Amino acid sequence: MHAMAWWGGREAEPFPSVDKCDAFRLGRGSTVVADLDGALLRSPDAFPYYALVAFETGGAARLALLLLLSPLAAALRRAVSESAGARVLVFAATAGARVADIESAARAVLPRFYAADVHPGAWRVFSACGGRRLVLTAAPRVMAEPFLRGYLGADAVAGTELAAWRGRATGWVDARRGGVLVGESKAQALREMLAAGKMPDVGLGHRRSDYAFMSICKEAYLVPRTPVEAVRADQLPKRVVFHDGRLVQRPTPLVVLLTVLWFPVGLLLSLVRVAAGVLVPMRWLHVAFHALGVRVVVRGAPPPPPRADGNAARTGVLFACCHRTLLDAIFLSVALGRPVAAVTYSLSRLSEFLSPIRTVRLTRDRAADAATIRRVLTEEGDLAICPEGTTCREPFLLRFSALFAELTDDVVPVAVECRMSMFHGTTARGWKGMDPFYFFMNPSPVYTVTFLDRLPPELTCGGGGKSSHWVANYVQKLIASTLSYECTGLTRKDKYRKLADNDGVVPVNTDDGRKKRMAL
DSSP states (O other), X not given: OOXXXXXXXXXXXXXXXXXGOOGGGOOTTOOEEEEXXXXXXXXXXXXXXXXXXXXXXXXXXXXXXXXXXXXXXXXXHHHTOHHHHHHHHHXXXXXXXXXXXXXXXXXXXXXXHHHTTBOHHHHHHHHHOOSOEEEEEEEEHHHHHHHHHHHSOOSEEEEEOEEEETTEEEEEEOGGGTSSOOTHHHHHHHXXXXXXXXXXXXXXXXXXXXXXXXXXXXEEEEOOOSOXXXXXXXXXXXXXXXXXXXXXXXXXXXXXXXXXXXXXXXXXXXXXXXXXXXXXXXXXXXXXXXXXXXXXXXXXOOOOOOEEOTTXXXXXXXXXXOXXXXXXXXXXXXXXXXXXXXXXXXXXXXXXXXXXXXXXXXXXXXXXXXXXXXXXXXXXXOEEEOTTOSOOOSSEEOOOXXXXXXXXXXEEEEEEEEEOSSBOSOOSSSOGGGHHHHHHTSSSOEEEEXXXXXXXXXXXXXXXXXXXXXXXXXXXXXXXXXXXXXXXXXXXXXXXXXXXXXXXXEEEEOTTSOEEEEEO
16 A cells, blocks of 8 residues: 655645656556546546437437536535435436447447547556556446447456346446445455456556555556647547447537527527428529528539430439538539439438439449439439448548449549538438438538549540449549548448448338348
8 A cells, every 4th residue: 555645734646647657668468457537538527428328318308407417416426425426427317218228329429539538648558558458437337348448458347337127227326236436346346357366567547536446556656637638549549430429529518508508499490491401492592501501612613514415315424422411412412503313322201302302212232223323314414422322420431332433434523521510410320310400400510512523534434444443442532632531441331330230221111012121
């Protein structure tokens, strides 16, 4: 046990700062144990993560409840115990929620926010230990474990266990499994994670209640609360490419208050904006959106409308766009000032009904989809397609399907960006019919459409003899360089396996009563 010291009438810290740790001398077999909130993460306040779970499992109503109870939690933490405050937050965020929904949010939503808050000093030591990496946390284990294991390489995680009944969280913690993991209970959990007689080589904590587990480590360090920049995303073992959830900003109490107050106003505003998109002619929609607070920025030179030749056949172009939301083709049409048909792999019936442009469903049957695209190109002239096949929120481009390059040499790459300040307009786990409404619920969303030059004949399949895969990769790199994004080989299946535990298809009934698998 480290001794307490006094100097100048003030109690000195019993452990040195993490900055004093020489990480280079830590061997590959070193075992490290770290507290999560305030040590491995910069912020000691777990409220934002409870808020994310609350919104994903109960919407704005549960989020409002959590906000109302958070002052009570803070008061109990100061006047009674850290455990009492944590119990209030656990109850507000999880009571009545399906455990499966909490696990889904922990896997698909929380990692993006956790990854943006990793403490550089603690991570320097944690990552240098090549033996077992252990993490202790007062937060529910089910919330923190997917990120810690999947993105930081933790070998074991001990946290507060939720009590459940018939697949739903009761809002209480499981007292039989240690209750809220604070103070001595953390030390006990650590002993259970270690082999008999073993001691961790390094311990990382940040508050007095962590002293119990830090004192059984061979050496221990305190993570100071001084403000520091978080670890850059590219310095973590794994980047967060795919994530879900509706909230854009880290939900601090102030952000949550603004979100709850804005929600009914934003919902009404989204209905007005959607109605404008349906009722206003396309050539005036740019002006209507601007009046309603939706900015559409157009860059590059849009190609002219298709024209009819002597045989009355229309000749148009295929717009190959990156995919950010379900509204990409609509804002492409707004930028052009005329409706452009779009092919989609999945679209809710509601979105299809409200769409101001023609939408054509694809089936992911290559021969059938090729015939459909050729027919639409012939009938409509211009056509919009997103070769990625699904949306990605981060600055990455997924692998481009090569089918579009086989069907026409008249290809115009289009780089699309969108900016949302409050709600994400995409989902992998929720109802996609709400995606346009959530996008338009943002106070002032921005869509930027950049038209690139039409592909020269020598860089196409027909005119230049290039392979369709070469053309698809070239278009992907061209758009990525325009947006300063990174190209990847990831696909729709990778996204849905990560976020929704499926391969992106669901069984549906056909008109003849048979079942087939349809892309999400």
